[in-house]
Amino acid sequence: MCLAIPGKIIEINNDEHSAIIDFDGIQQKVIVALVPGAKVGKYAIVHAGYAIELMNEKEAREAIDQWDEMSEELGLDLNDVI
């Protein structure tokens, strides 16, 4: 039920608080009223037809980089896992 999936915003309709979001080639109209910073090019996390959070490429990469910062503490080396 709390399933939410990421998609990329490709069009915004400010009047309707909606956006067209691309999910791996399937495009769907989504309500973006709960995420005021919605912009074309950003990623949205979508639950039951509503965007509940946004992320951009930089933020997503920084979040993964945080794992790298934690890696020493966690006893991991992320440099050779990809």
Next chain:
Amino acid sequence: MDIPGSEILKSKKFTEKLIKNIKANLDAIAKKVKLMHVCGTHEHTISKYGLRSLLPEGIEIVSGPGCPVCVCPAADIDKAIELGKRKDTVITTFGDMIRVPASNISLSELKAEGSDIRIVYGPNDAVKIAKQNPNKEVIFFAIGFETTVPLIGYELKTNPPSNFSVICAHKLIPAALELLISIDRLNIDGFISPGHVATIIGLKPFELFSKSYRVPNVVAGFEPNDVLLGILMLLKQIKSKKYETINEYSRVVKSEGNEVAQNVISEVFKSTVSPWRGIGRILDGGLAIKEKYAEFDADKKFDIEINDAQDIPPGCSCHLVMTGKIYPNECKLFRKTCTPINPIGPCMVSQEGTCSIYYKYHSD
């Protein structure tokens, strides 16, 4: 869709490193560890990718009451059924909800008898049906945790038509976790907390458990490596005896959560004592619609009283599965009389129900 950084999320080498480190940390702890998740999507990831079989024997991952369809009381479904029997009503709800057995029949059985029961993708579709059918009362049977609540709140705030109303059966996760901690002999050593609930409410409500109850908490994402990293983060805390709430899913979850969504929730709803199917009444365990929006509250709009609802059918062990006391295969009905085709208890119905997921991905 592949998000930035997904190469690490999907890296098999990373999985191997995580497992190795989990084993090393468990060896250092030198006792068995029991971790609980409270999200059907986490159970899906754990079962689908066989994570339990990858983990060392000393780690037990149990499912908590993480499926809103499963914890919705039979009395609320009975209410939707009674309203659905009336002429000129349309009951709308999420797909999983219509097959859940209530005291006598399910909404899908009522639909087969000719009532107008419709599955919608989101509450906006229910509002659309109300606008298209001004001579009918369109009732949205609203279930879900904090992830789903702001969606319904948004629709109530934006002037739905007067023939639209909501059966409010929303539940709140932190209150349920607090109850679980206090259950004797459950002995949970750490929580894998639901990433999309935290997306809305942020980290603060989860900090109660690490600070006051000294139970470590990791808010985790839904890729297999997210869950394994979350487990490793919990083990590190158990080993060091320093208990915190850590955000593993920081690519989505902000520590303050989604404040716009939180404002929508507090504008439209108030917390209340709420019955959870198979668990009982939980203080602040659910939400009710505030007086300001009472015209859209189906409880107030329609005079319906439900007595003697049956939450757990005879022989069913959903209440034990939902509190992590047993695994589905320990229920005597599982895979025998209770199957996804013929579900007896609520956990076998929903795609996020623990029994349904077990049935799909386990052979025992």
